[in-house]
Amino acid sequence: MMQDYKIIWANCLRIIKENLGPDNEQVYKTWFEPIVPIQLEDNVLTIRVPSQFFYEWLEEHFLDLLKKTIRLQLGPNGMLKYSILMDTSIDETPITTSLPSSGKQATYNRPKDVPMVLNGDDHTIANPFVIPGLQKLKINSQLNGNYTLENFVEGSCNQLARSAGYAVAENPGRTAFNPLLLHGGVGLGKTHLAHAIGIKTKELHPESIVLYVTSEQFLQQYVNAVRNKNTNDFVHFYELIDILILDDIQFWASKGPHTQETFFHIFNYLHQQNKQIIITSDKAPSELGSLEPRLLSRLKWGLSADLGVPDVETRKAILKQKLSNDGIEMPEDVIEYIAYNINTNVRELEGALISLIAQSSLNHKKITIDLAKQMIDKFVKSTTREITIDYIQKVVCDYFKLPVDSIQSPTRKREIVQARQLTMYFAKKMTKSSLAIIGMQCGNKDHATVLHACKTVANLNETDKQFHFWVDELEKKIKG
Ligand code: ADP
Ligand code: MG
Numbered sequence: 001m002m003q004d005y006k007i008i009w010a011n012c013l014r015i016i017k018e019n020l021g022p023d024n025e026q027v028y029k030t031w032f033e034p035i036v037p038i039q040l041e042d043n044v045l046t047i048r049v050p051s052q053f054f055y056e057w058l059e060e061h062f063l064d065l066l067k068k069t070i071r072l073q074l075g076p077n078g079m080l081k082y083s084i085l086m087d088t089s090i091d092e093t094p095i096t097t098s099l100p101s102s103g104k105q106a107t108y109n110r111p112k113d114v115p116m117v118l119n120g121d122d123h124t125i126a127n128p129f130v131i132p133g134l135q136k137l138k139i140n141s142q143l144n145g146n147y148t149l150e151n152f153v154e155g156s157c158n159q160l161a162r163s164a165g166y167a168v169a170e171n172p173g174r175t176a177f178n179p180l181l182l183h184g185g186v187g188l189g190k191t192h193l194a195h196a197i198g199i200k201t202k203e204l205h206p207e208s209i210v211l212y213v214t215s216e217q218f219l220q221q222y223v224n225a226v227r228n229k230n231t232n233d234f235v236h237f238y239e240l241i242d243i244l245i246l247d248d249i250q251f252w253a254s255k256g257p258h259t260q261e262t263f264f265h266i267f268n269y270l271h272q273q274n275k276q277i278i279i280t281s282d283k284a285p286s287e288l289g290s291l292e293p294r295l296l297s298r299l300k301w302g303l304s305a306d307l308g309v310p311d312v313e314t315r316k317a318i319l320k321q322k323l324s325n326d327g328i329e330m331p332e333d334v335i336e337y338i339a340y341n342i343n344t345n346v347r348e349l350e351g352a353l354i355s356l357i358a359q360s361s362l363n364h365k366k367i368t369i370d371l372a373k374q375m376i377d378k379f380v381k382s383t384t385r386e387i388t389i390d391y392i393q394k395v396v397c398d399y400f401k402l403p404v405d406s407i408q409s410p411t412r413k414r415e416i417v418q419a420r421q422l423t424m425y426f427a428k429k430m431t432k433s434s435l436a437i438i439g440m441q442c443g444n445k446d447h448a449t450v451l452h453a454c455k456t457v458a459n460l461n462e463t464d465k466q467f468h469f470w471v472d473e474l475e476k477k478i479k480g
Contacts, residue, residue: 004040005037005038005039005040005045005046006037008037008040008045008073008074009035009037009045009047011073012045012069012070012073013032015068015069015072015073016028016032016062016065016066016069017032019065019068019069020065026272026273030239031054031057031058031061031062034049034050034054035047035048035049036048038083043074043075043077043078043079044078044079044080044081045070045073045074045078045079045080045081046080046081046082046083047080047081047082047083048082048083048084049082049083049084050084050232050233050236051084051230051232051233051236054084054233054236055082055084057236057240058082066080139209139211139240139241141198141202141209141210141211141212142211142212142213143195143198143199143202143210143212144195144212145199147191147192147193147195147196147199148195148196148199148200149162149165149166149169149193149196149197149199149200151192151196151321151325152189152192152193152196153310153314153317153318153321154314155310155311155313155314155317156308156311156314157188157307157308157309157310157311157314158188158189158193158307158308158310160305160306161182161184161193161305161306161307162193164177164180164303164305165180165182165193165196165197165200165305166197166200168180168197168201168276168278169197169200169201169203169204170204172201172205172208172242172243172275172276173242173243173273173274173275173276174274176302176303177302177303177305178271178274178276178277178301178302179267179271179276179277179278179279179298179299179301179302180197180276180277180278180279180302180303180305181279181280181281181285181299181302181303181304181305182194182278182279182280182281182305182307183280183281183282183283183284183285183304183305183306183307184282184306184307184308185282185307185309185345186282186345186347187344187345187346187347187348188307188308188309188310188345188346189307189346190247190248190280190281190282190307191247191248191280193307194212194245194247194278194280195212195245197243197245197278198210198212198243198245198278201243201276205242208242208243209240209241209242209243210241210242210243210245211238211241211243211244211245212245212247213244213245213246213247214246214247214248214251215246215247215248215249215250215251215252216248216251218246218259218263219251219252219255219256219259221234222234222256222258222259222262223259226258231262234262235262235265235266238266238270239266239269239270241270241275242275242276243275243276243277243278244266244270244275244276244277244278245278245279245280246263246277246278246279246280247280248280248281248282249279249280249281249288249291249299250281250282250283250288252291253283253288253290253291254290257292260291260292260295261292263295264292264294264295264298267295267298268298271298271301277302279299281299284304285299285300285304309343309344309345310346312339312340312343312432315338315339315342315343315346315349316335316336316339318346318349318350319335319338319339319349319353320335322350322353323335323353326357328357330367331367331368331369333369333440334356334367334368334369334372336437337369337372337373337376337437337440338352338353338356338372338376340432340433340434340437341376341388341433342376343432352375352376355375356371356372356375356376359371359375369440373390373441376388377390387430387431387478387479388431389423389427389431389433389437389438389441389442390441391478392423392426392427392430392431392478393407393423393441393442395474395477395478396419396422396423396426396474397419399470399473399474399477400415400418400419402415402416402419406419407419407420407423407442407443408442408443408444409443410443420442420443420445420453421453421456421457422457422470422471422474423442424438424439424442424445424449424450424453424454424457425453425454425457425458425471426474426475426478427441427442428450428454430478430479434447435447435450435451436450438450457471
């Protein structure tokens, strides 16, 4: 008699396996093989499941199958009782559910110490007994609603990544882009695009479970899981995800070998189930040498889409989009000025815009090109060593011992005209600014004046020894 429950459960497994069919062998292995029968008492079969999560999943997806099976084995009054293996220091907490036909309400007390705590408290898992059979697993996707695809301005720098992202959202797990690796320097929109794909996927496939997680969070969760001895729950949790977005995988370089190994297994599992994986990295796969080799090789399975530095037109479009989102108006020339001068990445572009808006509203100043200039001057100096028109002006004026603002004055004094022309010449040569912008910054001249200045300087540089010397010296000074 003692062995009865084992035999009964073995019979149940056989029925379950048959019902699932050969196509679902993996399902069977994942969800039924780990179950351990514990006892049979008064027609109640107790089985032990590895986690809360596991139990909820069984109830959600296999309730009918379990009911039928138990009925077949134990008759119409048969019941199933789950026991969840908690932390080894805690006793097993049995959860009783009325299966299949007693009609009694199930009693279910969520254990205080639910093992499924993922680094914080924002992962809520629906209590499966609230609406038996209908409830959906609720996971906080951690998606930032501001980072939509609609807000992600398209340019040649991001076209491939953006359209691959769209394809993935339309058909998660079913394109050749699995995994989709978004790669690009800091501040170029990897995180934004990753969120956007997640949001779009949810929009197009509301049933899908999307999870955004940074590599740092993942590592921390894993470490906690190890500490709390519930790595199985951790893994099971991740294996439930349909679209897994892992941000900044380069964070793992040369750290967390076990985390990487665990992720490797989760990756394989999800990939095999045609679940979508999206990974971002600010290094190309070839530069991620310190990542676990097997994991690295997986990254190469899908598509690696690059995000580049946006060109000036795209930068303008991004600024305009941010402004219209915030309902702020800004003169076109100011937008242009910022777009031309901040050419490192989108984050700095946004930073400059925000500082300018803050400056103007804090000091009740109108947003003008002058204010933009002052602000960007500070901004650029503190963030990059980019050569700007202002910087060139300063070097030229210092060299000729002229006040910096003399170039702005309408004077026709020869030495000032010369300094202005040299500034224009170097600005054309050493910055990406347009002739119009250069003119604007050198005393409000038009582009024809700038063009003329450039030709004049080039001529003198070839014919006039003294002038040639100045040009040489200045170029060295500007380059630093
Ligand atoms: P990364 O993750 O590559 O370091 P982010 O995704 O955090 O960069 O982007 C930095 C900022 O720039 C974010 O605020 C993001 O919204 C913005 N951004 C980047 N690319 C674009 C784009 N193409 N259109 C609109 N905003 C963008
Ligand atoms: Mg990022």
